[in-house]
Amino acid sequence: MSLYHFQTVKHLVHGAGALDQLGDKLALLDVPLRRVVLVTQNAMHGLGVTERVKAQLAARDIDVAVIDNVEIEPTLENIEQVFREQVSPHQPDALLAIGGGSVLDAAKLFAVMLTNEQSLRSMLGIDQVARAGLPTVLVPTTAGTGSEVTPNAIVTLPDEELKVGVVSRHLLPALVLLDPLLTLSLPKAITAATGMDAFTHSLESFISNKANPVSDTFALESMRLIAGSIVEAYQQPDSVRARSDMLLGSTYGGVALTAAGTAAVHALAYPLGGKFHVTHGVANAMLLPHVMAFNLDSCAPRLKRAAMVCGLAREEDSNEAAAGKLIEQITAWTATLEIPQDLAAFGVREEHLPEMAVAASKVTRLMVNNPKPLSLDDIQALYRRLLP
Known part of the structure; x- marks a missing residue:
């Protein structure tokens, strides 16, 4: 009997209007709150979200410093600069983040940077953060990254043209509020990319070499929820x-990847983001059907279960036929959601493939999870599928 280690957020509130519970739920942090840093995005100001939050905190005599200049898919230098110039001087008692995955990741990093003397660069990798950070409250406004329930935060290293993760139990938040009303204003392109990112998290966790009963439970329910709602969310926002x-499917996907880890799709996506600035969700969506087709002969029974939970296959279907239906549906989703399928549009050329393959192969923490080993030639061939 194998042993499984499961960890996630301490408190989670889900439902329409959950943000209005913020003031009351802060008591769950069990720390006196006088000053809070709110990490958010400019869009939240225009929607009135920032003022709503500030009013709730002001009613409890909590001072708020608003930070809204974290970059989309931030670099290590951006995180360090914002921390040095804006976060640290405020000396907060807790961090609150309202936004997409980059905003949530940044808040998690700020929280541990405030309590650790080590540099951010020294935190890169797995279990490199020495001490727990300040309490964090995370409120996602996209349904995709699952960052609100993972111990991960991603930063871009421009000098290495790669994205790298900080993975530590100390990044897990104290409180998460899931309010679907905050996602109603998402642009269609972001709905599509983040939604496919969430599905990728769940499917890769389900076929991961580290998949286990805990991750399977969340991955399967995540895929069921997303398969039944992604097109409607895109077409009827x-x-x-x-x-x-x-939103719930995305969070479940985050729990699944925390328990089992993602695999080759994510590893191959990182060079696309680091060198060619392909957004993470788009890169995953482009790669997903091709990597699953490559993996098919190593995990067809698992792909069949995924197809069945998505309502695409029946018990009497063969493993291979059911897996094929799932891959066809993923391809159809990317077309319906108008996700690009041509890497050349992002500046990728044939001569870039060897270097990209080497970079992807170095993301060993994810590659080891893939059910089928990939050679450098295999990786290049997968990238080549997305060139005209």
Whole structure:
């Protein structure tokens, strides 16, 4: 009997209007709050979200410093600069983040940077953060990254043209609020990319070499929720039902990847983001059907279970036929969601493939999870599938 280690957020609140519970739920942090840093995005100001939050905190005599200049998919230098110039001087008692994955990741990093003397660069990798950070409250406004429930934070290293993760139990938040109403204003392109990112998390966790009963439970339910709502959320953005299912599915995907880890899709996506600035969700969506087709002969029974939970296959279907239906559906989703399928549009050329393959192969913490080993030639061939 194998042993499984499971960890996630301490408190999670889900439902339409959950943000209005913020003031009351802060008591769950069990620390006196006088000053809070709110990490967010400019869009939240225009939607009135920032003022709503500030009013709730002001009613409890909590001073708020608003930080809204974390870059999309931030670099290590951006995180360090914002921390040095804006976060550290405020000396907060807790961090609150409202936004997409980059904002949530930044807040998690700020929280441990405030309590550790080590540099951010020294935290890169697995279990390199020495001490627990300040309490964090995370409120996602996209249904995709699952960052609100993972011990991971991703930063870009421009000098290495790669994205790298900080992975530590100390990054897990104290409180998460999942409010689908905050996702109603998402642009269609972001709905599509983040939604496919969430599905990738769940599917890769399900076929991961580290998959286990805990991760399987969350991965399967995540895929069921996303498969039944992603197109509706894209085509009918005001559907609270679809937005709610997408948000919960994304969070479940985050729990699944925490328990089992993602695999080759994510490893191959990192060079695309680091060198060619392909957004993470788009890169994953582009690669997903091709990597699953490559993996098929190593995990067909698992792909069949995924296809069945998505309503695409029946018990009497063969493993291979069911897996094929799932891959076809993923391809169809990317078309319906208008996700690009041509890497050349991002500046990728044939001569870039060897270097990209080497970079992807070095993401060993993810490659070891893939059910089928990939050679450098295999990786190049997968990238080549996305060139005209």
